[in-house]
Amino acid sequence: MHNGQVVKHSEELTEEKKKQLVGKYDSESRFRNLNIPWMVRMVTLLAVGLALFHLVTSFTGPLVTLKHRALHTGVILALVFLLYPSRKRAPQRRATVVDLLLALLSVATIVYIFADYSGIVSRAGLPNQNDLLFSILIVILVLEGGRRVVGNGLTLLASLFLLYAYFGPYLPRVIAHRGYAIDDIATYMYLTTEGIYGTAIGVSATYIFLFVLFGAFLNRTGMGQLFNDAAMAISGHTSGGPAKVAVISSGFLGSINGSAIANVVTTGSFTIPLMKRTGYSKNFSGAVEAAASVGGQVLPPVMGATAFIMAETLGKPYAEIALAAVLPGVLYYMGVITVVHLRAKKRGLRGLSRKDLPNMKQVIKERGHLLIPLVILIYMLFGGFTPIYAAAWAIISTVVIAMFRKTTRLGPKKIVQALEEGTRSALGVAMACAMVGIIVGVASLTGFGLKMTTAILVLGQNTLILTLFFTMLASIILGMGLPSIPTYIITSSMAAPALVKFGVDPFVSHMFVFYFGILANLTPPVALAAFAGAGISGGDPNRTGFNSLKLAAAGILVPYVFVYSPELLMQGTSALEIIWVTITAALGIIALGAGLEGYLLTDVHLPLRILAVIGAVTLVIPGLWTDMIGLSLVIIVLAIQMVKRKRSSNIE
Structure with missing residues (x-):
């Protein structure tokens, strides 16, 4: 294609190595490699079926809320038990009998709600024995499925919240409440839209799923290669060029796919070896990729789908959220680029030779048409169409527009693969959302959110700067080891109200906790994005994490700027x-x-x-x-x- 191909040297990771690295740092990607034909077909059928269901309902409208969310959650759970082993030593090539039974029980939770929906509605508040049985069952299934996919951290937190709901009267007065019976807790989680089937899973069953699916289709067309080549052409020749390439390409990709760790591995497998080759240290190279990948989640148009949740939570149009996020997002990347540039100048690091770089005209000619679905998406989002409808049309337009060139064309096989890949990619976020539903449900049931708000305000001693500081700490702790979407849902319901009580605008408060929630991916001891960067660079994980924080210093500064100066969010000024x-x-x-x-x-x-x-x-x-x-x-x-x-x- 161009001379720039020479930069893809032997140090670049193989696809197998990429999978291993993502799996090491991202529990969501530790899929079984099934080799029993009927099991493979079952997974494909469930995954493709769920993807098509969401695509069709994006045009026809969703089912009744409880049914729609139950179907989404049940199929996701069934796939989790088939694809994720219960422990490291469990079979990696086949699902066990227990896994198959759990998958079957997951489907049964859907059947029960569909079969007795009118009865469930009429019995509201007075559950029968079957209601109790299925309520307890879904809680157990969600906790076990979540443990397999998301890991022990969020599972432990959700379990502690369930215990908190039960043992409320026996706790210290500061956090005590009247307590609830197991029956009441379980049915609240299953038979209402406040617990497992609450807002979090509702967003997963609409916006998140479709945008993850859109990302999978773009990935199949080679969009990542377009971003890499374009970034190389723009900045590869400048001082410290490869590091700037990492920042630009990761920003582009991260704003769409929403997974910091996958982004680190996808773009980092190419950019980190280049950075090391041009003189950056192992720790700094991994840190650049981590900071740039995490920042993609605060950058429109998609912001890892969080913009759509924020819009729904606050009752604001998506266009207003995305527009407000532009300047802070640009300033974040400006901060990363500044440190990268100054490090290059300080060390005398040169860029790559122009003859080794892609030609921008050739890049646009080869893959530029892949930007059209993004333009369509942005046009529809800002044109007043619903995000679900816009995402569905973006997926369809990707398939159509990719046909323009042979290198990007998606045949029937690739379309099925993209549908399955999209569903697989959504499993982790969906399970996290289901467990977050338990946490938020208990907080709502017991009034825990109000108690946390009070605690932050007491620690803040009625001083805004101290309240901001403790809210920042709470957001970072709550966000450790979590994907950006559940992080936002938890921090916006637990930490943001403290700022609202202090008189900070709700939207500004939500943006503040969102920023610090995602920065938890860079803060040791649980800096998953930085650890993934270190895994590629061969650097020290903690040193890479601290270097990431230095690079993301603007991300720490900017939220304080827009709290004190909401003009940065273009709010009524x-x-x-x-x-x-x-x-x-x-x-x-x-x-x-x-x-x-x-x-x-x-x-x-x-x-x-x-x-x-x-x-x-x-x-x-x-x-x-x-x-x-x-x-x-x-x-x-x-x-x-x-x-x-x-x-x-x-x-x-």
């Missing part, structure tokens, strides 16, 4: 105010990068680094005086740097 806040935030991010990296135009020594960081923080705090102080400090740092560089060039 003038264009002039938006421009001013953006400029001061951008200058603050550059100053922060210089202070953290110790380089701007030349080496920055410790006193000046401290001055740069103070200037960056001061620019965050709203007000004319603080802006003037921040700008003055940044100008002083810049002036000293210019003088120093001039002197060093005169000496040379």
Whole structure:
């Protein structure tokens, strides 16, 4: 295709190695490799059937809420028991008898709701024995299925919440409540739309599933290759080019697929070896990919499907959420690029030779048509169509437009593979959402969310900055080891209300906890995205995590900016105010990068680094005086740097 193919050297990971790495750090990807034909066919039938069901209902409209969510959850559970072994030593090539029984019971939970739906509705609050039996069964199935897919962390948390619901009267007064019987807890989880079949699984059964499916179709067409090649053509030749390629391509891909770990492995298998080859350290190379992949989830248009949940939760149009997220997302990536660029300049790292890079015209000619479905998606989303309808048309348009070139064409076999792959990719998020339903359901039943809000406000001592700090800590802890979507659902219901009580706008509060929830993927000791980056680079996982945090420093700063200056989210303000806040935030991010990296135009020594960081923080705090102080400090740092560089060039 082009000379740029030479950069795909032997260090790039094989597909098998990629699968192993994703499976190591992402429990959602540890599928069995079934080799019994009838089991393989059963999985394909269930997966493709569920995908087609969601595609059809996106046009015809969903079933009655409880039925729609029950069918989605039941089929997902059946697939989980068939595809995920119960333990490491369990058979990896076939499902056991116990797995088949659990899959059958999962389907039975659907049949029961469909068969006795009118009875369930009429008995609301007065369950019979069958209701209780199936209610207890679904709770057990969700906990076991969640343990297999998402891991022990969220399963333990959901189990603790169930125990909390039961043992409420015996707990310390601060968190005590009247307590609920097992029957009441179980039926609340199964027979209402407040527990397992609550908002979280409702979003999984609509928006999330279709957008994951859209990502699977794009993946089959070679969209990842388009992003990689385009990023190489744009920035591969600049100082530290491969690192900038990682940032740009991961940002593009991450804004659509929503899985930070899969993104790290997909793009990192190509960019991390390149970064190491051009002089970046192992730890820094892995960190660049991790920080860039996580950031994709705060970048429109899709934001890992979280934008759609936020829109539904807050009752705002999707277009308003996506538009508000643009500037913070751009500033996040500006922060990562700044540190990458300054590190390259500091170390004298060069870019790649232009002759080894793809030609942009050739890249667009080869795969540029794959951008059309994205344009259609964005047009429909901003044009007032529902996200479900827009996603369905985006999937259909991908199949049609991919036919324009032989290299991207999807035949019947590839379409079936994309349908199955999309369903498989949705299993982890769906199971996480089902367990989050238990957590949020118990919080709603017992009033735990209100108690947590009170605790954060007490710790914050009625001071906004302290309340923000403790809300940040709560969001990071709640988000450890979780996908971005369940992280947002938990943090928005547990941590965000504290900020709302303090008078912060609900939308700003939700954006604040969302940012810090996803940054949990970079914060040791459970920094899964950073660990995946270290797995490819061969670096130390914790050092890679701390390097990731340095790169994502803008992601820590930006949420504080938009709390104090909502203009950054374009919330009810003038264009002039938006421009001013953006400029001061951008200058603050550059100053922060210089202070953290110790380089701007030349080496920055410790006193000046401290001055740069103070200037960056001061620019965050709203007000004319603080802006003037921040700008003055940044100008002083810049002036000293210019003088120093001039002197060093005169000496040379």
